Amino acid sequence: MADMQFAGKVVLITGASSGIGAATAKHFAKLGASLALAGRNRENLKKVASECDVNPTPLILTGELTNEDETKALLDKTIAHYGKLDVLVNNAGVIETGSVENTSLEQYDRVMNVNVRSIYNLTTLAVPHLIETKGNVVNVSSVNGIRAFPGVLAYCMAKAAVDQFTRCAALDLAPKQVRVNSVNPGVTVTNLHTTSGMNKEQYENFLKRSEQTHALGRPGQPEEVAGTIAFLASDHASFITGASVPVDGGRHAMCPR
Template identity: 65%
Template sequence: MASCDAFKVSSLKGKVTLITGASAGIGAGTSLLFAKLGALLALNGRDEENLKKVAKQCTDCGAAEPLLVPGDLTDEETVRKMVEKTVGHFGRLDVLINNAGILVMGSIETSDLAQYDRVMNINVRAVYHLTQLCVPHLIKTKGSIVNVSSINGERAFPGVLAYCMSKSAIDHFTRCTALDLAPKQVRVNCVRPGVIVTEVHNKAGIVGDEYAQFIADCKHTHALGRPGEVDEVAQSIAFLASDAASFITGVNLPIDGGRHAMCPM
């Protein structure tokens, strides 16, 4: 018979967690939730001022002050120093959240190789490299990895070719590394958000009336009839990282209001 404390997200208390892309959007929301759950945070982002604001929000809710490890994840030396600084400061690493990524518009006709390289370097190569460096530390703690993918990794959409390809790569990266690391008791999962209300679409050039219509269209493009909120993704990340998901690995979990199950009408 299950006890009343069977839900174990509280197991994140005291867990050293490295979160990339923590200066905005899903990364910022996940940082705040993990802080409230008592995790010890190392936060990465390229916007250092925003990163400081997120860190203050974490401490304002009574959490320990996060370690800030800002920098560009495409720079190999920056990534190495980030991992060294995190482990040197806390003495271990329990959870890695690979959230950092960019959305860039472009089709096979309108994009170029420079765009392809930029998207793949940030969304895939940097994830590969950071995970590779963190794995030895996660093996010691029998830790957990949660990658942030997208509905675009499973479903095809026009006009975002490189982005869709990058998220498909993250989906399969999740499955493959889950099998690689299962014998070491390190779990690897990912979330696949649908449309979530953040600034990511604005940064990609979807602004003004076009963005308003894009959000309004979620009534039809998402089975639940609306876009998602950052906290809804953060809660799922926390679940997968926690002991509540102790027998889950290699999963690509849709957080998309049912969009993955829909067919165009």
């Protein structure tokens, strides 16, 4: 391989069983990383691991990130297996629809627990190990963290919180030479929206509308987000911390007229 910039580096990726997480795992594998892939679906994780052309074979970790004991176990197993951690990619997340008029507290708690609390917990647990390696964190946020959109109240709030967490943690850890950044995807072709309740026709219409809502005229691909995640985690981004990088085809810059 021409570019093995992550050879000898250990990368833990949550939500690695599909979508952006799976694409990120495959991309890091091409760059020579040793991988720990976390998710809830073991069979999907096995499939992703089999598509990662890397030695050693990725470590597969199943667990529920809203469960504190299971989250700690994910990290402990990674350290026990590899002896260190260089990069944490907080990718796992969910989206639910609902406005200020009809988003229940149950929905709010569910979205915030997965998208914010679990990131907070896993990152704080990982910090001592990242300090040892002068590693870094990349959080997967959303354009919804930068801009407000109707009908996804809890999700927008959660992603805005992820961006603020990114900035605060970056400042806290900068003296220890640990960087923290986030990527903010726009609409990306994954199973996120279909698993949140959209049927096939609704999803096709949603992607079609993305041609108008994204300046580049199309939705993104998970591989495009994965490449930005790897860049931020690499030495090429050694002077970048506390940044939220849109990977959204220009959607964050658009204003309706």
